[in-house]
Amino acid sequence: MATRPLGTIQVDVDELWVYYESIGIPSDRVVASPVYTVGVPRLLDLFEQYEIRATFFVCGRDLEHPLRREIAQEIVQRGHELANHSYSHPMGFARLQGRALKAEVMEADARIAQIYGRPVYGFRAPGYSLNPELLQLLERAGYLYDASLLPTPWSSLMRWGQRLVSQGNVDTAHYGKWAYGRAPLTPYHPDMEAPERPGDARLWEVPVTTMPWVRIPFHSTFVATFGWWLFRLGLALLRRRGIGIHYLIHPAELLDPVRDARLSCYRFLHLPWSQKRPLYEAILHRLTEAYHLVPTAEYLGERLPLVPGEAEPVAPMAEREVV
Template sequence: MNKINQRRVATIQVDLDGLWTNLEYYGYKSEVSPDVVFQSSIPRFLELFEKYNVKATFFLIGKDGEVKKKADLVKQIVKAGHEIANHTYSHTFGFRKLSPAEKIKEIEKGEEVIQRIIGKKPVGFKVPGYDIDVETLKILEQKEYIYDSSVIPTGVYPLIMKINQLISGGVKRTHGPKWNWFLAPNRIYRPSLENEWKNGDTNIVELPPTVIPIIRVPFHATFATKFGLNFFKFGHYLTEKFNLHLNYEFHAADLADDIEDERLAHLKAISFEKRFLICESIIKKISQKYEVVTSEELIKMCPEKKK
């Protein structure tokens, strides 16, 4: 994929995880309705992307697309020239454990909602909570998806989950990245059909969220807003040094209003003002260094594309 590096192209992805998905992550049941995280963050992303001439990819959950106010925002995203990709229908945590039929249903229903709103089938996919497996990749391949962005090449998430489990004595979380993803490529690759984290020969391309080279620590916006802009700069410096493609990931919560829901009080620790400053600086920096295209556009310019 040298050609991509020569052209200095980067991709930015936004996971549209609204308030209800954040609540479900922490074990609370919640209704899918217009919510502060989804509604307040999208106009800000659109404004910043326009200001810095960025074309990005937004991963939509099907259930959100069924809410009129949310679908209207999705139309605005597309009108501004960005891409909508599939983030499943109901954002089930533990996707890997679903039966093949359930996986297909989640992918197809998410796809149908997107098609209804924007009149076009998505070509990219991201599983909730980085919980992909080869079975899902095979389904995506059959359904002619051209890329997936679920394999985050780090051991940090399993480590955090293990520590949390030891401290709280709580239930062992079994979903999420696997330990051996620490060894997955930190660049675009074709996964093997035996191991999703190994190089192989599938038709689908894996476009992983970039992590800091060598130390393999994520530096996406959730981490950067927590640890500061210098943390992002460090990750970006090494990514450039190693001439890696940058696929930078945001979540809706990164640019949302402060959340007033007490159950998510810990998310209030970093104020909106601080998050906005850091996110804008990141988008500005990336736009100065690269031409930022959608994930679909990037994959279509891959010289190693098979089909």
């Protein structure tokens, strides 16, 4: 049997409050934790079934909640990587600068490191919304990679479509810039002033997978919305080009119906898990046939301990020298 190329599955653990904030409802009114208590455990069980080790991007704010923190600890105990998804998942992340940007990264890093017990290697910005200052901050802080860039020229069209179905505002920084459609489809060292161009940074940019040629985003939210045909097309194009995969999943997609009409723009929140499960099992089955799936830091060459305690404890970013 031929050796499978490496790939990753990356999980953005956006709790329900993130979806409410995206349509303008203050998150302090949302106290339920279905993503952590239902979506993440279902995903962990599926990963165990298919022998997958993945990367989970978590928000620091959620780790202040005892139950969510306990589930994050289980993620680590089951052999997965924890990475940084900002502290409070602010919309328009690319407009943050200076102290505000540093606080979003640092405060999340400190909380993740307490659970992880080793360096936090990776970061993904909310809404695929990055700027050069973010990359410079991550490089100074010793991060291995950023995974924020969505290499598609269709960002404006995607914002328009989301605005249409949500009947609300979509931040102009969401999905990134049109210029990012020129970025490589595989991991590269970016130019710190123009992240879509290869440069001489030590930091890796691990772009969210998009389909070759057509540059349509290829992750499970799109597949859950448009159907199995999109997955088959995307996987075929990637394999034809010999491109590794960094497949993105949101555990909110694995929930039972969320009975709130205000979230009707998120179709996947209104379907029963019994209806969605065969799709996710088929996706993971096909991905594990095609790729050897490992955490992102391991993909880039860092050996991650299989269980907690194999690595020396690391100081959180707040205690590292970041200027």
